[in-house]
Amino acid sequence: MNAQAPIKLIDGKAAAARVLAEVSAEVRQMKAAGLAPGLAVVLVGQDPASQVYVRNKVLRAEECGIRSLEHKLPADTAEAELLQLIHTLNGDDSVNGILVQLPLPGHIDESRVLQAVSPLKDVDGFHAENVGGLSQGREVLTPCTPAGCLRLLEDTCGDLAGKHAVVIGRSNIVGKPMAALLLKAHCTVTVVHSKSANLKDLCRQADIVVAAVGRPRLVDAEWIKPGAVVIDVGINRIEEDGRSKLVGDVDFDSALAHAAAITPVPGGVGPMTIAFLMKNTLAAARLQHPAQPNLAKLPEAPCRSIS
Numbered sequence: 001m002n003a004q005a006p007i008k009l010i011d012g013k014a015a016a017a018r019v020l021a022e023v024s025a026e027v028r029q030m031k032a033a034g035l036a037p038g039l040a041v042v043l044v045g046q047d048p049a050s051q052v053y054v055r056n057k058v059l060r061a062e063e064c065g066i067r068s069l070e071h072k073l074p075a076d077t078a079e080a081e082l083l084q085l086i087h088t089l090n091g092d093d094s095v096n097g098i099l100v101q102l103p104l105p106g107h108i109d110e111s112r113v114l115q116a117v118s119p120l121k122d123v124d125g126f127h128a129e130n131v132g133g134l135s136q137g138r139e140v141l142t143p144c145t146p147a148g149c150l151r152l153l154e155d156t157c158g159d160l161a162g163k164h165a166v167v168i169g170r171s172n173i174v175g176k177p178m179a180a181l182l183l184k185a186h187c188t189v190t191v192v193h194s195k196s197a198n199l200k201d202l203c204r205q206a207d208i209v210v211a212a213v214g215r216p217r218l219v220d221a222e223w224i225k226p227g228a229v230v231i232d233v234g235i236n237r238i239e240e241d242g243r244s245k246l247v248g249d250v251d252f253d254s255a256l257a258h259a260a261a262i263t264p265v266p267g268g269v270g271p272m273t274i275a276f277l278m279k280n281t282l283a284a285a286r287l288q289h290p291a292q293p294n295l296a297k298l299p300e301a302p303c304r305s306i307s
């Protein structure tokens with residue numbers, strides 16, 4: 001018999017609903033102080049998955065009272081035209097947050113586009129100013145997915161200090177900022193990737209596993225130390241038993257045997273990503289109005305070290 005505590009499913013939908021309730025309350029306070037926060041979402045091309053994500057973002061924004069403006073551009077949009085739109089949005093006072101949905105079509109230089117977004121409106125936290133600030137441990141606009149994962153981990157484990165976290169994946173969107181946030185939370189952090197040796201052995205040493213790989217069900221019970229907490233970032237659409245399914249990077253049914261707590265896919269990290277996008281939109285609005293006393297009083301205002 002397994003003497004461990006029962007497996008705990010980490011409910012990302014419920015956690016996201018709590019974050020969105022906080023956001024709605026803050027939006028009401030902001031509106032009372034004379035500011036109606038706005039988010040611009042830019043989508044280039046017709047990738048079906050991106051269209052679903054963008055629609056979900058716009059819906060969630062509206063639900064918590066954030067004005068959202070969707071800019072849909074054709075797949076053959078010239079880079080210069082996209083940069084011009086970002087320039088216009090940077091200068092538009094009614095826009096507090098700008099998100100450029102990734103991936104962009106191949107003819108567009110992604111890093112040039114992300115650098116064009118004002119760091120004060122960079123709700124994805126992808127501008128080098130914010131990436132650098134996060135790595136220095138400053139309070140800056142932080143990528144939504146890792147921020148959501150950290151909240152789930154804090155809700156599940158409490159204090160993370162001294163825990164050994166293994167992050168699988170080193171992308172700029174998830175793996176690297178996740179590692180920076182865990183380090184900031186005083187974890188011992190190991191980042192592994194496609195060139196890592198002894199991946200499974202390293203993973204089996206972890207108290208916390210964050211899988212952001214893009215490989216369906218790569219991580220199974222053999223990778224998980226009994227009692228570890230598992231956060232599955234992966235979103236993989238696969239065909240199985242003659243139908244299309246969404247699965248994570250973790251083999252959920254197998255990992256359950258060892259994990260103390262685990263996120264499902266769907267209903268885990270995904271909803272938290274969108275909830276933190278809304279939170280970041282408010283944080284960005286506060287950054288843009290440092291002299292507004294009613295906004296400055298709001299909780300969790302990031303420090304004003306961004307120029």
Ligand SMILES: NC(=O)C1=CN([C@@H]2O[C@H](COP(=O)(O)OP(=O)(O)OC[C@H]3O[C@@H](n4cnc5c(N)ncnc54)[C@H](OP(=O)(O)O)[C@@H]3O)[C@@H](O)[C@H]2O)C=CC1
Binds near residue numbers: 172269
């Ligand atoms: N739930 C959410 O909100 C979000 C989910 N996602 C999902 O998370 C997953 C990861 O996304 P993203 O970080 O953008 O993906 P990337 O493809 O940019 O990065 C994947 C990382 O995984 C590593 N990797 C690939 N194969 C292996 C392997 N077999 N063993 C070990 N490491 C491997 C790569 O290594 P190397 O660097 O050496 O190539 C790379 O660092 C995807 O499924 C994506 O859809 C992404 C963003 C948000």
Ligand SMILES: Nc1nc(=O)c2c([nH]1)NC[C@@H]1CN(c3ccc(C(=O)N[C@@H](CCC(=O)O)C(=O)O)cc3)C=[N+]21
Binds near residue numbers: 103246265
């Ligand atoms: N600039 C930019 N910022 C991003 O944050 C960004 C991006 N580009 N490009 C793509 C990835 C992916 N991503 C997801 C967000 C929500 C869900 C989500 O809500 N998922 C639901 C399921 C949705 C479904 O059914 O397809 C869930 O997991 O429960 C998933 C993935 C954000 N990304």
